[in-house]
Structures are given as structure tokens and as C-alpha cells.
Amino acid sequence: MIRMLDLDREEITTGSIPRVLAVLAAPLLVQNLVQVLQQLVDTLWLGRHSLEAVAAVGLTFPIIGLLAAVAVGTSVGTQVLVSQRVGADELGKGRRAAVNGTVVGFVAGLLVGIAVWVLAGWIVGLFGAGTVVTQYAAAYLATFAFAIPLMSASDTVEASFVGWGDTRAALYINVVAVATNLVLDPFLIFGWWLFPELGVPGAALATVIGYGVGFTFGLGMAIRGRDGFALSRADADLTLEDCREIVDIGWPTAGQYLSSQSARVGMIWLVAIVGGAAGLAAYTIGARVAAIAFVPAIGLQQAAQSMVGQNLGAERPERARRTTWVGVVIASVGLTAVGAAQWAIPETLSMLFVPDASPAEVELAAEYLRILAYGYWAIGATYLLQAGFNGARRTRTSLVATLFQYWIVRLPVALAGAYLLGLGVVGIFWGVTISNIVAALGLGAYYWYETETGMNARAVETASSEAAD
Incomplete structure (x- = not known):
């Protein structure tokens, strides 16, 4: 082994x-x-x-x-x-x-x-x-x-x-x-x-x-x-130059992390107001199950970032692009399978985390797990597309994508679903999945466009000139 x-x-x-x-x-x-x-x-x-x-x-x-x-x-x-x-x-x-x-x-x-x-x-x-x-x-x-x-x-x-x-x-x-x-x-x-x-x-x-x-x-x-x-x-x-480059590459990722965490706090606040204790319990159960389900995609993202970076350093821009898309397929298929299993047994998963919950609370948590499962493929794809951008030093793109996903799509859609459409806390749940799907499709289209117009080739030039210096 x-x-x-x-x-x-x-x-x-x-x-x-x-x-x-x-x-x-x-x-x-x-x-x-x-x-x-x-x-x-x-x-x-x-x-x-x-x-x-x-x-x-x-x-x-x-x-x-x-x-x-x-x-x-x-x-x-x-x-x-x-x-x-x-x-x-x-x-x-x-x-x-x-x-x-x-x-x-x-x-x-x-x-x-x-x-x-x-x-x-x-x-x-x-x-x-x-x-x-x-x-x-x-x-x-x-x-x-x-x-x-x-x-x-x-x-x-x-x-x-x-x-x-x-x-x-x-x-x-x-x-x-x-x-x-x-x-x-x-x-x-x-x-x-x-x-x-x-x-x-x-x-x-x-x-x-x-x-x-x-x-x-x-x-x-x-x-x-x-x-x-x-x-x-x-x-x-x-060296000041190395420190500057590390900060320049890394600060958008730190900002991306702060943005997503802050938005999650806002979502918890919104769920608590709209759904009360039952809605908050359902949202918490979904977050915990998802945190475990996404572990393979996070590991794959870290691996892909290194592969993309090394291939760009080795002046292989096309291989870096293929690495990203292969990773997207693997992560999407893998999380689709995880989502299918979650969709099939949501009540069992809900009772595993809250064994003393009432039937109504279990059903609400199960509904959120089913809604989440529809967008699992998109979460896997997003992780790997961000790896493709990050490996090319385009961490600012990942930051903008995260800001768009959480603040421009997720929170407004959740508010609209809860109040304008009258769906209550279920509308908030759909806001999560819809934002995941929109982010994956938008980031995928943008990655295709950027690589077609020479993003990785430019990254190779940057890496080569930095190495020569």
C-alpha cells in the first residue's frame, strides 16, 4: 500500500x-x-x-x-x-x-x-x-x-x-x-x-x-x-521580495476565507430569525454533515494547487489546465455520489446527530440535507476551479468568486426565498444550494475563457521571469 x-x-x-x-x-x-x-x-x-x-x-x-x-x-x-x-x-x-x-x-x-x-x-x-x-x-x-x-x-x-x-x-x-x-x-x-x-x-x-x-x-x-x-x-x-510575493499571493485567500466565514455567521443569524430553534438545528446538522462530505474535495483542491503550480513552473500550461479539469470531474462525480447517498437517507443522518429531535424537527433537517445534496457536485467543481486559479497565482479571482457566491447570490436569494416567496427557512436552504450551483457554473465559464485567452501561458511567463531574477 x-x-x-x-x-x-x-x-x-x-x-x-x-x-x-x-x-x-x-x-x-x-x-x-x-x-x-x-x-x-x-x-x-x-x-x-x-x-x-x-x-x-x-x-x-x-x-x-x-x-x-x-x-x-x-x-x-x-x-x-x-x-x-x-x-x-x-x-x-x-x-x-x-x-x-x-x-x-x-x-x-x-x-x-x-x-x-x-x-x-x-x-x-x-x-x-x-x-x-x-x-x-x-x-x-x-x-x-x-x-x-x-x-x-x-x-x-x-x-x-x-x-x-x-x-x-x-x-x-x-x-x-x-x-x-x-x-x-x-x-x-x-x-x-x-x-x-x-x-x-x-x-x-x-x-x-x-x-x-x-x-x-x-x-x-x-x-x-x-x-x-x-x-x-x-x-x-x-528576503523582502519573497515575503512580498507570499503576502501578495496569500492575502486574497485570507480575504476569501474571512468573507465565507462572515457570510456563514450572517446565514446562521438569518436562519435563527426565520426558522427558530428547529431551523437552526436543521442548518447545523446540514453544516456538520457537509463538513465531513467535503473533506475529499478539500484534499483534492490542495493537491491540485501544487500540481498546477509545479506544471506552470515547468512551463507546461496545457497540462496545468488539464489537471484542473480532471480534478473538476473527479470532485464533481465523487460528491455527486456522496450527495445521492445523503439524499437517500436524510432522516437517518438527522437522527444520528439529534436523536431526541421531534418528528417535525427531523423532517426539517432531512429536507435541508436533500436540498444540499442537489448542489454537492457544484461544490466539488468550485473547489477545483479555485485550485486552478490559485496555482496560477490568481487568488484574487477566487476571492471575487467567493464574495459573489456568498454576498451577491446566497444572502439575497435566501432573503427572497424566505420572505418574497414565503418559503420560510426552506427558502434559505435553497439559497445555499442555488448559490453553490451559480458559483460553479460562473467560475467554470470564466476559467475556460481565461485559459483560452492565455492565462496559464502568462502564469508561465511570470514564473519564468521570477526564476530568472
């Missing part, structure tokens, strides 16, 4: 596109599933502490989701720059980009972390929760602030390996970080053995230590070396 997952770096620009995508994406799929497992286990341990502990951490989830934009931006910027330089066989410059990206990630995360640590109480207070929940949430967020620079730096090291074409290294880093977190959770929450009983902040501290151990492990692998990716003192050359 391990031999089947072996991949020479040259295969990324010469081998079978479906096989290379699958081999690169497989470890990333497992990595994303491990992250989902971490969230579930964290919740289980905190549930044994108190109901307020679970509520407090749930309160911080949207905040932490917004803060993760720092790590997303620096990691994508680093991945794309490393992949293009490796594709151009500029391995030294690729390693230098990894070092500069890690520094940018840590510094940006440190600045954000300091701000969060200072303002944690004020930020949590905006939600107007009960006194105990607010106190727990503020303590959790203030402790988590120390994880932000480590998270950003660790994610950037992972992205450097992915850009190089070594997705298994990224998986190993993530597994070490998550395993450390999960092992420390009960010790720091409940004060097992020689550890202090820290309660809710103990869960956050376990996350901090987990990211720190993962980052140290990843840095050790990078220094020791894997498949030519071996950092040396010569690579530790901090």
Missing part, C-alpha cells in the same frame, strides 16, 4: 494526472479527517466537564474560524510559490520560499495573537451569553491566542511540503499535533496525574502545546530532509 502511494517529484509534471492527484490528495484527506476527529474528541472531554464548557468553546468557534484566515493566507501563498519554483527546478529558491513563508506566518500570527489575548474578554462579551459561559469562553480564547503564531507557522511548514509534492509529510505533522492535543486534553482539563486542573483553558493549552510540538516536528523533518526538501543555513535567507 505504501509503495502505491510513492510518487517521484517528476511524475507531478509528467505522470498520469488522475493517479498523481489521487496519490497527493490521499494523505491530505486523512489529515482533514484527523482534524474533524480532534474537534469531536475535544467536545467529548469538555462535555464531561460541564454543559457551560461545551457552550463556551462553541461560542469561540466562529471567532477562531475567522482567526484561521492568517494561517490560510500564509500557507496558500507559500504553497503556490514553492510549487512554481520546484516545477521550474529552482529547488534552492523553493526552500528559501518555505523559510520566508514560515517567518511571515509566525510574525503575522504573533501580531494577531497579541491582539486576541488583550481583547479576548471584550470579543466574547459581544455575543451576550451568560456570565459563566462568557467567563469560560474568554479564558479559552485568551489561552488559544498563544496557539495562533504556532498554528500559522506549522500550517506554512505543512504547505511547503505540499508545494514540494510531499503530502505525506504534511499528514505526519498534523497527526503529531492532533495526537499531542488529544492526549493532553484530559490531563490539563481535569488535572490528572501531576498536571494542574485548568478546566476549559486546559483544552486551549492542549491545543497550544499540540501546535508547538507539530511545528517542531515539521521543522525537524525539513532540516533532516525528505525528497530533496532539506533546509540548510543557506536557505535561511530572509
Whole structure:
């Protein structure tokens, strides 16, 4: 099995596109599933502490989701720059980009972390929760602030390996970080053995230590070396130009992430107003099921970004284009199959998440799962089309597409469905699926037009001139 997952770096620009995508994406799929497992286990341990502990951490989830934009931006910027330089066989410059990206990630995360640590109480207070929940949430967020620079730096090291074409290294880093977190959770929450009983902040501290151990492990692998990716003192050359390029590529991705997360918060607010507790429960169930269903597409997107970047660096624009479309087909077909299964058993899935729900609540959740399933193919296609643009350094296009999808289509359609058409919360559910389909069709047409008019050829020229400089 391990031999089947072996991949020479040259295969990324010469081998079978479906096989290379699958081999690169497989470890990333497992990595994303491990992250989902971490969230579930964290919740289980905190549930044994108190109901307020679970509520407090749930309160911080949207905040932490917004803060993760720092790590997303620096990691994508680093991945794309490393992949293009490796594709151009500029391995030294690729390693230098990894070092500069890690520094940018840590510094940006440190600045954000300091701000969060200072303002944690004020930020949590905006939600107007009960006194105990607010106190727990503020303590959790203030402790988590120390994880932000480590998270950003660790994610950037992972992205450097992915850009190089070594997705298994990224998986190993993530597994070490998550395993450390999960092992420390009960010790720091409940004060097992020689550890202090820290309660809710103990869960956050376990996350901090987990990211720190993962980052140290990843840095050790990078220094020791894997498949030519071996950092040396010569690579530790901090250059303003590299930092600028990483920020230039990565900031639209951070903006894209902030835009989608903010719109999701707005959707939750709208669902709560229109649908009440039953509508909010249905929307939450759909979001949780979808988060698991989209894991393969997210892994495939990360793999495709590296493939597209390396092929453009290797001056193979047509292969980069074919990589994107092959990925679109694989993701669309795969998520269509997932959607068909979800459409067939929505009641079962709903009761799995909320076993004590009433028949009416189960039916509403099942209806949302069915409506979501109609647009699963479009979500898969959108992820891969964004990979095609991102790999060509066109991250601003992905940002504009996300703004259009969430703010121009989803929220207005949801409002129109709920109030103008009188569909209530079901109209909001249809707004989600319609926006997904519109985004996929629009982005697909635009990608076809841009590649037909030379987008990838221009990306090759940019990568070549950068390599020559």
C-alpha cells in the first residue's frame, strides 16, 4: 500500500494526472479527517466537564474560524510559490520560499495573537451569553491566542511540503499535533496525574502545546530532509521580495476565507430569525454533515494547487489546465455520489446527530440535507476551479468568486426565498444550494475563457521571469 502511494517529484509534471492527484490528495484527506476527529474528541472531554464548557468553546468557534484566515493566507501563498519554483527546478529558491513563508506566518500570527489575548474578554462579551459561559469562553480564547503564531507557522511548514509534492509529510505533522492535543486534553482539563486542573483553558493549552510540538516536528523533518526538501543555513535567507510575493499571493485567500466565514455567521443569524430553534438545528446538522462530505474535495483542491503550480513552473500550461479539469470531474462525480447517498437517507443522518429531535424537527433537517445534496457536485467543481486559479497565482479571482457566491447570490436569494416567496427557512436552504450551483457554473465559464485567452501561458511567463531574477 505504501509503495502505491510513492510518487517521484517528476511524475507531478509528467505522470498520469488522475493517479498523481489521487496519490497527493490521499494523505491530505486523512489529515482533514484527523482534524474533524480532534474537534469531536475535544467536545467529548469538555462535555464531561460541564454543559457551560461545551457552550463556551462553541461560542469561540466562529471567532477562531475567522482567526484561521492568517494561517490560510500564509500557507496558500507559500504553497503556490514553492510549487512554481520546484516545477521550474529552482529547488534552492523553493526552500528559501518555505523559510520566508514560515517567518511571515509566525510574525503575522504573533501580531494577531497579541491582539486576541488583550481583547479576548471584550470579543466574547459581544455575543451576550451568560456570565459563566462568557467567563469560560474568554479564558479559552485568551489561552488559544498563544496557539495562533504556532498554528500559522506549522500550517506554512505543512504547505511547503505540499508545494514540494510531499503530502505525506504534511499528514505526519498534523497527526503529531492532533495526537499531542488529544492526549493532553484530559490531563490539563481535569488535572490528572501531576498536571494542574485548568478546566476549559486546559483544552486551549492542549491545543497550544499540540501546535508547538507539530511545528517542531515539521521543522525537524525539513532540516533532516525528505525528497530533496532539506533546509540548510543557506536557505535561511530572509528576503523582502519573497515575503512580498507570499503576502501578495496569500492575502486574497485570507480575504476569501474571512468573507465565507462572515457570510456563514450572517446565514446562521438569518436562519435563527426565520426558522427558530428547529431551523437552526436543521442548518447545523446540514453544516456538520457537509463538513465531513467535503473533506475529499478539500484534499483534492490542495493537491491540485501544487500540481498546477509545479506544471506552470515547468512551463507546461496545457497540462496545468488539464489537471484542473480532471480534478473538476473527479470532485464533481465523487460528491455527486456522496450527495445521492445523503439524499437517500436524510432522516437517518438527522437522527444520528439529534436523536431526541421531534418528528417535525427531523423532517426539517432531512429536507435541508436533500436540498444540499442537489448542489454537492457544484461544490466539488468550485473547489477545483479555485485550485486552478490559485496555482496560477490568481487568488484574487477566487476571492471575487467567493464574495459573489456568498454576498451577491446566497444572502439575497435566501432573503427572497424566505420572505418574497414565503418559503420560510426552506427558502434559505435553497439559497445555499442555488448559490453553490451559480458559483460553479460562473467560475467554470470564466476559467475556460481565461485559459483560452492565455492565462496559464502568462502564469508561465511570470514564473519564468521570477526564476530568472
